[in-house]
Amino acid sequence: MRLSQSFFTTLRENVKDEDSVSGNLLVRAGMIKKSSAGVYMYLPLGYKVLKKIENIVREEMDQAGSQELLMPALIPEEVYVASGRRDNFGSSMFSLKDRFNKSYVLGPTHEELFAVAAGMKIRSYKDMPFNLYQFQTKYRDEARPRYGLIRVREFIMKDAYSFDKDEAGMDVAYQKMFDAYKRAFDRMHMDYKIVRADTGVMGGLLSEEFQAVTEIGEDVLVLCDQCSFASNLEVAPCKDEGTDSTEAHLPKELVETPNARTIEEVTEFLHEAANQFVKTLIYNIDGKPVAVMVRGDREVNETKVLKLVGGLEIALAEPEMVVKATDAKVGFAGPIGLHCPLIMDLEVSHMANFITGANKTGYHYIHVNQEDFKADYTADVRQIMEGDTCPICGGKIVFKKGIEIGNTFKLGTKYAQAMDLEYLDQENKLNPVWMGSYGIGIGRCMAALAEQHSDEHGLCWPINIAPYPVAIVVIAKKDEQQMAAAEQLYAQLQAAGVDVMLDDRDERPGVKFKDMDLIGTPIRLTVGKKIGDGLVEMKLRKAEKAEDISIDNVVAKVLELIHQGE
Amino acid sequence: MRLSQSFFTTLRENVKDEDSVSGNLLVRAGMIKKSSAGVYMYLPLGYKVLKKIENIVREEMDQAGSQELLMPALIPEEVYVASGRRDNFGSSMFSLKDRFNKSYVLGPTHEELFAVAAGMKIRSYKDMPFNLYQFQTKYRDEARPRYGLIRVREFIMKDAYSFDKDEAGMDVAYQKMFDAYKRAFDRMHMDYKIVRADTGVMGGLLSEEFQAVTEIGEDVLVLCDQCSFASNLEVAPCKDEGTDSTEAHLPKELVETPNARTIEEVTEFLHEAANQFVKTLIYNIDGKPVAVMVRGDREVNETKVLKLVGGLEIALAEPEMVVKATDAKVGFAGPIGLHCPLIMDLEVSHMANFITGANKTGYHYIHVNQEDFKADYTADVRQIMEGDTCPICGGKIVFKKGIEIGNTFKLGTKYAQAMDLEYLDQENKLNPVWMGSYGIGIGRCMAALAEQHSDEHGLCWPINIAPYPVAIVVIAKKDEQQMAAAEQLYAQLQAAGVDVMLDDRDERPGVKFKDMDLIGTPIRLTVGKKIGDGLVEMKLRKAEKAEDISIDNVVAKVLELIHQGE
Incomplete structure (x- = not known):
């Protein structure tokens, strides 16, 4: 070509x-x-x-x-x-x-x-x-x-x-x-x-x-x-650690938590760690409330919840639904005394003496244990996190x-x-x-x-994906010897079945090099002054440096590179 | 394949x-x-x-x-x-x-x-x-x-x-x-x-x-x-015969033509030929009336009319528009005393002593001549007809x-x-x-x-258009020798770069032949009993008869036929 x-048209600057x-x-x-x-x-x-x-x-x-x-x-x-x-x-x-x-x-x-x-x-x-x-x-x-x-x-x-x-x-x-x-x-x-x-x-x-x-x-x-x-x-899936807490179960206790409804506020108020808190989220699944319990520092995986209950659409419940399901304002939901189905995450099922909302505005329970409530489902419903243990081996999740x-x-x-x-x-x-x-x-x-094959200069296509695997750039279009050599190379490569681009535009070499880098041509052959010595410069898009090779070796070298890149 | x-699925009968x-x-x-x-x-x-x-x-x-x-x-x-x-x-x-x-x-x-x-x-x-x-x-x-x-x-x-x-x-x-x-x-x-x-x-x-x-x-x-x-x-375009009628112009005459408004009725009533009648059609072009005159046995070419006046849409005028433009009911339009632009077909411009409507309900003019009216355009606006003279040479139009x-x-x-x-x-x-x-x-x-390449048995694709240029039909799938020969032929043709279909279905030979004819396979190779003598039947879709050829010659023959059909 x-x-x-x-x-053929290129832009120097990024588009907005x-x-x-x-x-x-x-x-x-x-x-x-x-x-x-x-x-x-x-x-x-x-x-x-x-x-x-x-x-x-x-x-x-x-x-x-x-x-x-x-x-x-x-x-x-x-x-x-x-x-x-x-x-x-x-x-x-x-x-x-x-x-x-x-x-x-x-x-x-x-x-x-x-x-x-x-x-x-x-x-x-x-x-x-x-x-x-x-x-x-x-x-x-x-x-x-x-x-x-x-x-x-x-x-x-x-x-x-x-x-x-x-x-x-x-x-x-x-x-x-x-x-x-x-x-x-x-x-x-x-x-x-x-x-x-x-x-x-x-x-x-x-x-x-x-x-x-x-x-x-x-x-x-x-x-x-x-x-x-x-x-x-x-x-x-999250790994089920499988071992229950060995702590002795304390009796649950209702505590007033004025002005504290987020996990941070409640745990700070009670001088406890977030992972001792169990949050209970009320979801609207296909129009009905469903409560989901996960550890305070975890997130719910809504896809898992939906699959578990066989629902179609899931979203956090609006405040009115929360009030109906919990008898309390938003921020105080818990497993005890709920008016809707309850899903407990597997991880929570192994905890003891944890904190939950009390389904009463301004109150939480401390020392909540498994015997204090009944979950309708106990299952893996939390989002996996970086650093978690791999569910297959002992590795870490990334x-x-x-x-x-x-x-x-x-x-x-x-x-x-x-x-x-x-x-x-x-x-x-x-x-x-x-x-x-x-x-x-x-x-x-x-x-x-x-995305994967590009750098600050532009695209760097693999050779079998690039629009043209090879481009011939002529430094001085008006130099007869250069142009003749470029034409000869162009004809030879075409005859060898290579889809080659001949940059015979009336532009400065810098513009041509920039364009070839931008469009990601894997092999650039430059025909310049050294053609007098029978040399062509070959620069691979992904290589640091160019090398001079004899014009007689170009076709064989190009074919080899194309073959390697298949 | x-x-x-x-x-692969075919139907025996035409679909409704x-x-x-x-x-x-x-x-x-x-x-x-x-x-x-x-x-x-x-x-x-x-x-x-x-x-x-x-x-x-x-x-x-x-x-x-x-x-x-x-x-x-x-x-x-x-x-x-x-x-x-x-x-x-x-x-x-x-x-x-x-x-x-x-x-x-x-x-x-x-x-x-x-x-x-x-x-x-x-x-x-x-x-x-x-x-x-x-x-x-x-x-x-x-x-x-x-x-x-x-x-x-x-x-x-x-x-x-x-x-x-x-x-x-x-x-x-x-x-x-x-x-x-x-x-x-x-x-x-x-x-x-x-x-x-x-x-x-x-x-x-x-x-x-x-x-x-x-x-x-x-x-x-x-x-x-x-x-x-x-x-x-x-x-x-219609050929302009170019020569005016040499008949002496008679004075125009208003004649009552009760109950006659179609050309057939008027010409019969007046004992004249249709080609002595000139019909005047009122069109609605972009909302305005335009009259077009063509010889009684001709049709108006609406595309030409539209182009002539530079309009966008054309249709025959509705009765109200006709009445406004002619002061007469539909069927009596003519060039004399019209209230809208008038286009005269070239052919009419050479006629003399013709019949037209009189723009008066129940009346026509006879012996109308060019000096009796003035056309706004005189141009080629008629539809060409079979048998007309070619506008380029003296040939006949088909x-x-x-x-x-x-x-x-x-x-x-x-x-x-x-x-x-x-x-x-x-x-x-x-x-x-x-x-x-x-x-x-x-x-x-x-x-x-x-449409062009089919007959009563089905499609007859050119060899370079057919889905598969060649099909191998095995007569008896359970006959080991036949199946082995077919497989060998299949492999040989594929190796030669031929896209070949192997009909190895468990169907009667008649069904297979009918299917191959229906889908239009250009070359059918049948492997049957004669394979014992090293012979394969070759039937070309467009040929009357099949011929037996040596299995050793099949590939060369197929390649030759494909080459001819490129």
Whole structure:
């Protein structure tokens, strides 16, 4: 590609409306441009990167025996009503009416349509297994689009769906996809972790996330400093230390705690440590109050609570609900004399002589013990914390931030049952199909790679991801010898199958070098004065220094570097 | 691809809701499935066909120096308001609001966003020319989706846009695209015509259409049986015979024509031929009446009329407007004593002693001549007809039906002016950019090819378009020798780079043969009993008969056929 005859445009400065390193660099490098909030254009250089990522994923999907197809984005709303998901998506789904006033949505994920397609083929157990995938544009009306390509409203997703006659088949299909994903992300040179996750609106039996490790990640990854334990914060289990306090139980005592309602105020007033306090939080779960007890220095994990009680929506209760459930103002809730179900965190179940609210405004109990109240559930409902003991080994928990770039779901028979996707087994009995669902966000991969592979000068793409692996920069365009050598190199590299960029613009060398660094060209070949001695300067984007090499060795050297970077 | 382990499904019978050969065959062959009115899923086999068409187009675009990118489909409505096209598209544009009540549309074509992207680069005349393209999903809320993939509401279009500093540059860019289109359609084995067309809502200086010739085409192609003249009916010019009638002009005469108001009734009543009658039609153009005179046996071409007067919308006037303009009931309009502008067709301007309405209910004039009235415009406003003389040579006009598969527009500076896309010329003066716009409907190409390449047994794809160029059918799956030979052939063909389908299903040979004919596999290799003699049956989809060939020659023969079909 000759730069002088191409669409190429870069910006020197960061742009104001991009709040991430990747967003800023991709815009500055002329790879993307914001069209509206959370909606981007992929410009020619950026589109080449996107396609390289897409092709890696495509090759791994094909290799794993999945078949590509293409679904529409415009889907009758009734399809999601039938599967029961219309309400789950709520206002995050773009909806519209056609000229005949029929309701449509823009698909956010396609389990339903794939189940329809699968139903065309599936009659008996002999018609499975199979696996289908697509690269398709999806839509989610995010409340807060941000971080460039990371939280967007229109995006390209690779989504795949497996269809099997039983759970064992689903497990095999799942493992194949899981392995294909690992290979794909490895080939992209992505730094990622695989974590357990909540199944969320997808439902199903198991969800794992592929998380790119970056500083701007919106997800918290819970990792062990010793073993391979990895979980999304939402579902990270806490280790049950399992041993009850050996302290002798004292009788509970009502104490007046005027003007003290926060843990800090109460523990200071009573001269106690926060971890001797047990806080009781009143939640509103699907319109009803539920109390949750955790140690004073802990946080409640709302995902765990919701799962425990089988609820749909959770939020802290409004004051009126708290008063009704506790007979006291906010700040004095406790386990004794409550008017709502009570969940006790496992850790609390091992404590003795602790402090709680007294369900009486201005009062707390001290020396509360297990025999003083009855919990409806005792379970792990607290948020894991950095420094906690790993639930698997004796290691310490550390947190990292991640961008979700892929996810895999064992859906079980949920969608098949909702959509009557059934098959006849060997006894001629009808059974629901077992499905799996597997997604990769292609634009997110591009953003995550840009976050991981960049420095103060710009992007540093891996050689198999960069828009062009090689650029030839001519120092003096008007110098005939330089230009002839550059043209010769350009022709030789093209003949060798290398997608090479020739920076033949009428610009100063400094501008060209800055641009090549900004767009992240892995190999820069500079043709300058030394061409008189048959030398070309080769500078690797990730290397400190340049080196002079003979023009005769350039093609072989470039091919070697490309081969190494595959 | 092993059929036994793939998504593959066919239907024996035509489907009721498909009204075209291509729609029916593509659905029956399991290539597409209707999701909702005018919205289709591309299933794995169909998607392969789509991709092959796309890749041909991509190769020709790249070859022509265009650069690929990707625009969003979700576009703020204000973008089309700014360019003045929001009203032009009207209800054919899907529109929606996001969660913040901001108005968006789903893009039907992308001149506006490409002008924005071009504006990032263009500062001076040195920044041009360049050419950008994309394959992207577009949306139009068609009032009557039909003919399978031909008139749809969600579709993949290749759209390209050229940017030049002057008209000469635009012409060069246009010609490059025009040539690339011809190569692309030739490579697809498309039977097509290139016709002049109306610029329509696109505006601009020139529009040409690439029309696939098929029986279900919605467009009428006007062709000459002698020369290369080709035009869309809407804009086909009529030959001006140019010689006035030599008849002596008689004085006009008012005659009572009770109960006669149609041409048939009047000419019968007066014992005259229809071509001696001149009809005067009253149109409502943007709310105002305009009269148009054409010979009694001719039709008015409304596109020509609209262009002549520079109007936006045209329809026959409602009765009240006719009465106001003519002082008579509908059926008696004529050129003499009209109260609205009058357009006379060129052909009428050469006539003498003709019959017209008298603008008086129940009366006509006979022996009307040019001196009896004054037309405001005399121009070619009639519809060309089959059998007419070609406007270029002496040949005869014939009609064919076409499906518009591509179009090319010289847009001039229209969009640049609307969107302030300007550059500094060598004198440092601001000038608008000259644009061209070029589209190919990828799904329509697939439908048109299916219409052109099919017979009573199903599809007959060209070998470079078929989902799989070759299929191996095993007669007796349980026969070890047959299965081993088939497997060997399968491995050999794959090793030779051939994308081959192995029909290893547990079905009767007749079912397999029918399926292979239906999906249009160009080369069918049957492994049956003759394998004992080292023979395989080779049947070409388009050939009458099969032939036996030695298994050792199969790979070479297949490669030769594939090479011929490129």
